[in-house]
Amino acid sequence: VQLQASGGGTVQPGGSLRLSCAASGITSDEYAIGWFRQVPGMKREGVSCLSSSGGSTFYADSVKGRFTISMDNAKNTVYLQMNDLNPSDTAIYYCGADTGFQCWGTQYEYDYVGQGTQVTVSS
Secondary structure (H helix, E strand, O other), X not given: XXXXXXXXXXXXXXXXXXXXXXXXXXXXXXXXXXXXXXXXXXXXXXXEEEEOOOOOEEEOOOOOOOEEEEEEXXXXXXXXXXXXXXXXXXXXXXXXXXXXXOOOOOOOOOOEEOOOEEEEEOO
């Protein structure tokens, strides 16, 4: 499984970004795919997860109502639309995937992890 994340950048507070994660090599019909973030020196924080079966979604309390996860199955790409960003959202964002499993909540551990993309929210 390979995951290629993109879409990070620098925005002002209140701004928006959309992260993309192109997935390849997932052969299972059942999988979990999502995002976690990490500030260097800090613990990982699960941000959002989407289960392939039923499309269940999970969000961290800190992002509920502002972030939306979605999947374009035709493009094998998962998106994270991030609105109303604030400085506490600044982190490196990673996409991850587990095959053969559904999300176990807003997880931050995945069997497969792509490279990170930096999100900086600053005025």
